[in-house]
Amino acid sequence: MSKTDLIAICIALAIGAYVVNTQMKTSNMMSEAVSSVMEAHVVPDVAAPSEPPKVESAQAPLPPSDFKIIDARGRTVKRREAAALLQPYKLTRGRTAELLSFVDPKDLLRDGEDMPIGELRGLMVEARSAFVADRACGALLKTLAAQCGVKTYETAYIGELDCETCDAAERLRRKSFVGHYQIVTEMAFTPKVDTGVFPETSEVLFTEKTFELETLSLKGPDGAAVEDRFAYIVEAATRACEDIKALHGNCVVSNITLSKKSYGKRHDFGDIPSSFTLAYFSPLGNG
Amino acid sequence: MIGAVLIGGFFALSELKGAKIGGPVAASSYVNLSGPTRAQKDKATRGQGTAEDHVIVGYSGEVASGPIFAHDRSKAVFIADALKGWRPASARDVFGKVQLIAPVKGCDMPAPAAGSRVVNLFVNGQTQEVGMYSFSRSEVVSSAKAWLGNIRRGEASKVPRWRVSPQFHAFDVVVTETRAPVHLVLQSRTEGVMQTLAQSLVFNLHLAEGAQISGISIIGGRASAVANVAASVPIAVIPDDALERCGVTMATQGVGERLIKKKQRGGQLSREKDLKEAQRALRRKVEAYNIWFARQFGIRSDATVYGLNLAGGALVGPVPGTPEQAVPYHPLSGAYIAAQTLDHIKVAGLHKWPEAYQEEVVKLTTWAAGGNPVAISRPRFQITERLR
DSSP states (O other): OOHHHHHHHHHHHHHHHHHHTOSOOOOHHHHHHHHHHOOSOOOOSSSSOOOOOOOOOOOOOOOOTTOEEEOTTSOBOOGGGGHHHHOTTSOOTTSEEEEEEEEOGGGGOOTTOOOOOTHHHHHHHHHHHHHHHHHHHHHHHTTTEEEEEEEEEEEEEOOSOOOTTOOHHHHHHHHTTTTOEEEEEEEEEEESSOOBOOOOSSEEEEEEEEEEEEEEEOSSOOHHHHHHHHHHHHHHHHHHHHHHHHHHSBOEEEEEEEOOOSOTTOTTTTEEEEEEEEEEEEEESOO | OOOOOEEEEEESOGGGTTSOOOSOOOSOTTOOTTOOOHHHHHHHHOOSSOGGGGEEEETTEEEEOSSEEEETTTEEEEHHHHEESOOOOOTTOOOSEEEEEOOOSSSOOOOOOTTOEEEEEEEOSOOEEEEEEEEOHHHHHHHHHHHHHHHHTTOTTOOOOOSSOOEEEEEEEEEOOOSSOEEEEEEEOOOGGGTTOOOEEEEEEEEOTTOOEEEEEEEESSEEEEESOOTTSOEEEEOHHHHHHHTOOOOOHHHHHHHHHHHHHTTTTOSHHHHHHHHHHHHHHHHHHHHHHHHHHSSOSTTTOBOOBTOSEEEESOOOSSGGGSEEOOOSTTOEEEEEOOSEEEEBTTBOTTHHHHHHHHHHHHHHHTSOHHHHTOOOOOOOOOOO
16 A cells, blocks of 8 residues: 555545534634624625735745656646646636525615516526625635636526436425526636645645545525535645645645535436535655 | 507607618618619519419428518518518618507407408418517526626627527518408418527508508517508407417417428337327317417418418509509608507618617616626636646
8 A cells, every 4th residue: 555545544534523513613713704704685885895905925936847747647747637736826726616595585685676577587697796796705815815706797697497317305405596596607726725835856746635525415505504515625624734834744625515516407406416526746756 | 449559659750761871781782872773673573484483382381482472372472572672671671650569468359340350361481571679578687698608708898689680570461451340460470490590570551542451460489560551450369479478379280290290200200100100180180270370360370361472562452454553662761650560670771770679788787786887797817727
């Protein structure tokens, strides 16, 4: 068994212990932080949310150009594929988060506004879903991220279940979601904590490992449960990354996912996969 | 009594006439600043041989291929033999008055007046464009959503335009029938080869001395209007969407058979059983339409309908004896127009086109966003990595 495998097993065990106990032992501090940006009424008074902050790099110098990066199969990794580690102070495709939010259209109305009907309601939600996307970024900024940028956000109406094989229980479960919208926000972020130091070897092994957590199973559009689970994933990822950093000197959370796209007509509506991915370098060859 | 409901009020009044017109230029080369020459006029309104020589049989049936109108008595006439001083309508024409009318409620049309002659005419294919535009709120909503997508991609300047042409097209109806008042049944057909061209038509009336219109029933089309009609003439419209809601399909045997043959050639009806079923279904649809039509007007449609695909007009009644006796052409400029429209109507002289459509998209999106959509939905992320 290689050292890498051993590390992976250790981390998996650590995460497993976390997940088994999952009556959300999330720290109060984190919950409060997330909750504070996920208020019921998400439309701010200001017309437009502020731009994500520009953070000037104060990072450690990049590894020398002859720093060769290899993946677990022995293939050379392009530097942009390892951007999650190599560019910790820039928004990059290498570090992303995907969060699903359930939105009740009335939460997007301003005081005194009437609820639009028909197709206008969908347009209103679509036009204001930017606020929900910003809110998702806000949750990351309170915890994991120094910078956050919304890459994409997709809005979809949750209608009646269109599934011939579904039973009564599934239909009933779906019913409680009907009339809400789901918004999937994909974000890029820079980590708040230092990524650590890289091995001083001529070759490094680039590892990106995804940890699947227990699926969040909702009986209805329970925003608080989603927030708690998101905070939990962030905390689990942060702790696991610290463990890896202790072993290899470096680590970054390269993905957080609490989302499932394109499942509008599926019977498992309300089951939301959750996972996180960590990226790190470990030494290969001679120093 | 035909009870067209009048809603709204007059607008686009005389102040339009002096307004600067920003609509698109007429497509026809006939229009030029110095006016057409005699030779140009002749060529545009009369061709070689007889009028029927300019009728060709195409995929959708008989098609007008020259300067001809459909005719209820002889299939086709040269335009010059029906109308005097005809000129193609143009997007530059500025109407005098436009009054809005509502489509019929329910699935039935008011009956023609007693003693009137019911003339059953079909129109298929877009002709001369005019400066009137109508579109639905659904289309604006769809464009608004597309614009939000553009804004998110950093392309806020790309405000989408319509997907289905909102422009009205002119169709001249010349009436020389004087023996009895005429009830015009105008079928705006979208079946067959032109089925994707949802039509909005302005039927421009030109009446000979002594001719009377007792009522007008318009079936099909997206939006419809009648120009140069007396305000007292009842007009009833049942547009495409209402027909669909009522389960009425404007099916005709000839077009239906050609569509079946097309499917056969495409291999969709290769089994004898499927072919027979398609033919049976067509007969059922045709019969259902004729039964509905007869209930409205007392006659079957298939036994009485006339028209030519792609014709720009039709003559109802005898051909005037000489070209000099032809009916004078009434232009759309300054005309009174009764129009059944979709949610929005824009007219040349009052609105700039296509900007007016895009303004509606911006207005609706701004309302939906509760503020400036360009600021609210702006792109929030730019890839900054530079690694190779």
